[in-house]
Amino acid sequence: MPVPIRDLFEPNEFVRRHIGPSPDDLAHMLAVLGIDSVADLLDETLPASIRANEPLELGDAVPEAEALRRLRALAADQRLVTSLIGMGYTGTITPPVIARNVLENPAWYTAYTPYQPEISQGRLEAILNFQTVVTELTGLDVANASLLDEATAAAEAMTMARRLSKASTQRFFVHHDTHPQTLTVLRTRAEPVGVELVVGDVDLLDDEAGVFGALFSSPTSSGEVIDWTEAIARVHELGGIAAITTDPLACVLTTPPADMGADIAVGSAQRFGVPMGFGGPHAAFVAAREKAARSMPGRIVGVSTDTAGRPALRLALQTREQHIRREKATSNICTAQVLLANIAGLYAAWHGRDGLTRIAERVQRLTSIAAAGLRAGGVVVRNSTWFDTLTIDVADADHALGAALAAGYNIRRVDDTTVGVTFDETSTLATVAAIVDALGGAPIDDIDDVDDAAIAPDGLPASLRRDDEFLTQSVFDRYHSEHEMLRYLRRLSDKDLALDRTMIPLGSCTMKLNATSEMVPITWPEFADVHPFAPDDQTVGYRRMIADLEQRLAVITGYDAVSVQPNAGSQGEFAGLLAIRAFHRSNGDEQRTVCLIPESAHGTNAASAVMAGFDVVVVACDDQGNVDLDDVRRRLDEFGDRVGALMITYPSTHGVFEASVGDLCAMIHDAGGQVYVDGANLNALVGLAKPGRFGADVSHLNLHKTFCIPHGGGGPGVGPVGVREHLRPFLPGHPLDDTAPVGAVSAAPFGSAGILPIPWMYLEMMGGAGLTTATEVAIVAANYIAARLDEHFPVLYRGEHGRIAHECIIDLRPITKATGVTVDDVAKRLMDYGFHAPTMSFPVAGTLMIEPTESESLREIDRFCDAMIAIRAEIDRVASGEWAVDDSPLRHAPHTAEEVLGEWERPYERTLGALPVVGQAGSKYFPPVSRIDGAYGDRHLVCSCEPLEALAMPSMAASK
Structure with a gap:
């Protein structure tokens, strides 16, 4: 008998391909865990009180070809019209060599933020190019490694000016001829922190009340090109800081902001080869004079040296990051638009000064x-x-x-x-x-x-008109033929580790498969070439897709409404906290300004709370990593009706499902507060539990984590905010409507709409059952890693039944105390084994936080576990005295090809340094530089690109 035709179809084929372990692999993993079924593991892992009792009502999984056909039908509802609307968004041409080999290349779009710089030299060089373009065109000394959009960049300039200015006033002047969406976002950001926005003409600068800063535009929103020199001089007389929003293409011809006396310049690099995408994602920027470098938001790439004195790139001045400064941070920026910044910088290299x-x-x-x-x-x-x-x-x-x-x-x-x-x-x-x-x-x-x-x-x-030289660096003169640009892009990507090469087991960051079929639609003209303020009757398909996505996210999370406007997780946090603040104020509870945040929380939480007008009060965690309920009670007693919110991450940042989360939410509600659940760890909840049903009032969701938008070397991201019904009126307003209860948090109505087809495709192809299976497998994989590594590196936190969520923290502190081997040593040694390191020293110093995700195969998970166990054996050789820690492969890691091919006088075999795994030679990745001296680079700050060979002077190594 032939097999019935219906049995030859595989309706869940995409689900099978997205999820790494096969059914046999899962059976093996469960056997290692000593448990009979996934259901039994979940019973031991998730508290029964939070479990969803019904399946996700999202329909069945749809095959890839059918999902693309359905999305094509939505795209067909678009009416493509050439937009000459302007307002900071213009048509552009993405050079095909860059579109195919960067935007559509997983070596670029699946890479992580370059916190491990030795394996990120390619993307760091591309970002350095972008920074150089910005500093050259604005005339200022230093630029950051991109921001979210021009409006939020202007808001960052405002808070930066407040920090730098010595003026005592809280007034910030904005010239009236500024893009309206920028004015709206400035108002949203100014009011909660007590900044008085003064909008008008330059005569207002003569007001005796003064200003701490001012924002001008060149060109202005109406198109005028104005010399702001005299106005800026007046701002300086008042003790204020002057900022200019500018257009990088205009800067090619017009007087740069620095020549007018500006201290800060902000803008968007969208027109440098990045499609409009209905509003984003686009790389914005902040540039400033060097004395302001330590007050800049976001990340800065700088030049340093490695252990051999070679020039090497890394993120500079990391003590500025909100992860470190927390509530003292002046910005909550975490995700930036790095992939788009790379495109813009490469666009400038492709055209060069003459082409631009x-x-x-x-x-x-x-x-x-x-x-x-x-x-x-x-x-x-x-x-x-x-x-x-x-x-x-x-x-x-x-x-x-x-x-x-x-x-x-x-x-x-x-x-x-x-x-x-x-x-x-x-x-x-x-x-x-x-x-x-x-x-x-x-x-x-x-x-x-x-x-x-x-x-x-x-x-x-x-x-x-501009009359100086600019973009004279060799990178802007060498790659004007496609052959040379193609080879340059390949050389850069070959220097890096991304998901196309290896597992990236980062806790809290959920580096999962970004399927090709999800990525395909973002370059369709119907989605890529649409102005964010195009008439509604031209964007029917886009808005239908977005409404559908918002509705599905609401079903998944248990909330009543979702807004996709926030274009990063940090902006989602800010939007959610603004909703809570506005809700309290609408009820006359303006005194509710205290936000309770556990000491283990993400650094952005505290920074976002301060930006939203809250006073941060830290709550302790107990020895098991759970929020200390007794300390919460003490705080509630202490602050009474001043408590406005509690922010928690669930599962916790420690990788545990806290059994008392329902009681915790009830305590806050009984005290009159609202509960914010950070959605960073939603990959452990989808299909199993819904924050909006177990006690939370609001969450942001990281679409660049759980829902497959790729990290792109540090961005793009999307951070939608979901709320219960009572907070619906306080979701972010339209950026061209300054009458909404809560203003816009991004420049475009739907934020980074251009990449929303990615999660739409993911949800369509996974279906409700597939999403639930993905969550289950992620939990199995994490527990499997914990089981395999526990005897070598003890797992720090576990739930009531000894299980963890979708990630685990392994404790290296006893090892460091006994041997001197640090988390840095293990992280760098993993590079020799071909892996990106797990998350280092967060949320606990001296630990590694590991998350495998559901899309890693058992083979890759075992390869990672084997590498960690082999590294533990190397640590034991240090402990036994066979090697001194300073002369061990751990401390010398990572090993470059240049080192292992040169003279060898180390006490371990050359092959152990280069090829620690048998059979590794055929697929060996060599980092291009050895361990980087970040402190040297911070002491000798260089944040623009000269030819690296010009920086490789013997004195640089000798001065160390």
Whole structure:
């Protein structure tokens, strides 16, 4: 009998391919755990009080091809119209060599934040290129390794100015000709921390109350190019810090912010090859003078040296990070848009100074032709200067928008009688002719024979033009042919370890499979080439997809409403805490400003709470890593009706399902507070428990963890916020609506919408049952690792029945005390075995936190466990006295190819240093540098790219 045709189909094929261990593998893992079934393990792991009693109502898993077809149907509901709306978002062309070999290349998009710099030299170099582009174009000394979007970057500049200024006032001036979404986000960020936002013209700077800082725009939102030198001098006279929002392409032609006296410059690098994506993700930036480097938000890549004196890159000034400063941090930035920053930096390298200048000159010339054509027809163009944007008087703005749309273009509606138009890299003379005609200008009949000499003025007089050298570094002069760029990208990626090479067992970061089928749609024009403020009738498919995603996330978490606007987990935290604050204030409870946070919490929690206007009070954890309920009671008694919120992570940051979480939530509610559950560890809950049902009021979710958006070397991320019904009115408002109860937290209505097809595809292809299975396997895998490693590296925390959640913490402190071998030594030695290290010294110093995820195979998990056990054997040889710790393979790790091929005078075999695993030679990864001296780099801060060979001076090594 032939097999029935229906039995030859495998409806859950994607689920099987996403989940690493096979059924036989799971049986083996359970046997090692001494337990009969996954169900029995879950009974011993999750408290019965939090378990969901019903399956996830998300439908069945859909095969990859069908999921892509369904998403194509949503994309078909889009109406693709060329947008000349501007407002910081413009059309651009992603060079195909970069699109294929970076944006679509897992060597780049699956990489982790370069906290282990020895195995991150490629992406660090690319980020350094980006920093160099920013400093060269703005004229300032140092730039960070990207931020989230221009509006939040402006808000970061505001708080940075507050920290740097010696002025006693809390007033911050913003020039009125600033993008409206930036003004909205500034208001959202200013009010909770007591900053008074003063919006108006420069005459307000003469107010005797003064300012601690000011923000100007160059070009402005209306398109004017203004010399702000005198206004900035006035800010400095008042003791304030001056910031400018700017456009990097405009900086190619116009006076850079530094030359006007600016202390800080912010902006977005979107138009450097990054699609609009309905609002993101895009790499924003902050640049500043060197004296302000230690006050900058986010990350900075700097140059240092390794143990052999070779130049090497690493993240500089890490004591600034919110993980360290916690409630004393001035920013909660964690995820940044690193993948997009890499694209922007490589775009600049691809075009070089000459190419960027051609693009900028072409855009500016097209704008001048449009201005001349409009004025020749009697149309009033308000601008006296311009780079790419014109603001135009019309009789009826809606009629003008309709005429432009009939010609195939979206333009900006400023008010009832004013419109704006912004030209870009993709614009042509035909574009200009169509716009001029639609708005009533003089016809441009022969677009091939435009008389440039007739255009006067050109909108950018000599006094506003840049006249210095910039982008002279070799990286911006070497890679203008595709062959050379292709090889450069390959050389960079070959230096790194990403998920395409190896397991990245990072606790709390959930480095799981980012399936190709999930990534495919992000480059579809229907999703990539959409302006965030395009008319609603053009974005029906996008908004249907987003609404569907929000609804599914609500089902998964048990909340009543979800907003995807926050474009990072940190911004989701901020949004959730703002909702709690607004809820209390709506009830007249303005005194509820205390936020209780366990000492084990993520560093962003405390920073976000302070930004949202809360006073952080730390709550102790007990010896088992659980929140100390007695200490919570003491805090509730101490602060009474001042308690506004409790922030916890569940499962806990210690990797344990706390049995008392329901009691804890009830205690806070009884005291009148709200419960915030950090969603960083949601990969242990999906399908098994719902925070919105076991006591939480609000959570953020990390779509770049649980829901498969890739980490991209440190970003992009998406951090939606989910709330119970009573908090729904206080979700983030639209960035163009300043009347919402809570303002926008991101510049675009749906944040980084361009990557939302990734989690949509994941949920579609997994279905409710598949998602639940993934969670179960993640818990099995983590417990399996704990079982295999426990006798070698004791597991620090366990639940009531000796089980852990989806991650475990192993304790190296006794080993360090007995032998001197540190977590650093183990982390670096793992590189020789071909692994990225687990999370180091968080949440407990001297420990490693390990998370395997569900998508790692048993073979890879065993390979990692075998490596750790082999490293323990090496530690034993140090303990026995065979090796001194300073001359052991652990302390010399990682071993570069240059070292193992050179002279060898170490007390262990050369092959042990290079090839610690039998059979490793065929797939051996060699880090390009040995252990990096971070302290040297902080003492000698270099954060822009000169040729690395120019930095490899003998004196650098000798000075150590």
